[in-house]
Amino acid sequence: MTDEELLKITSSIEEKLGAENSAIIADDIGLLMTGNANTQKALQDKDNKIKDLENRNEKLVLANGNLIKQIPVESVTQPKVANKSSESHEEISLASAFDKSGKFIR
Numbered sequence: 486m487t488d489e490e491l492l493k494i495t496s497s498i499e500e501k502l503g504a505e506n507s508a509i510i511a512d513d514i515g516l517l518m519t520g521n522a523n524t525q526k527a528l529q530d531k532d533n534k535i536k537d538l539e540n541r542n543e544k545l546v547l548a549n550g551n552l553i554k555q556i557p558v559e560s561v562t563q564p565k566v567a568n569k570s571s572e573s574h575e576e577i578s579l580a581s582a583f584d585k586s587g588k589f590i591r
Contacts, residue, residue: 488518488522491518491521495507495511495514495518498510498514
């Protein structure tokens with residue numbers, strides 16, 4: 486609600502109640518107007534903060550995207566085994582890896 490709208494409402498109250506009765510509630514109306522102004526300012530500050538954070542987030546996402554583009558992508562290849570017969574690889578099965586009670590054999 487704008488200040489002009491509040492002034493119209495207070496003028497309407499003054500016309501309906503008369504000058505004496507409107508003076509009685511003038512302080513309360515003044516407090517309401519001050520509270521409204523403070524609330525409007527707080528909302529505007531929060532809107533500005535949200536816009537600032539959204540812009541900052543957008544910049545960070547863009548910067549992260551640019552950094553990710555700079556990471557070289559290497560193809561994943563299987564390491565070549567020079568000579569399979571020179572290295573002895575014994576195959577391990579689940580039965581040979583655990584004892585009868587289910588404990589791992591080292």
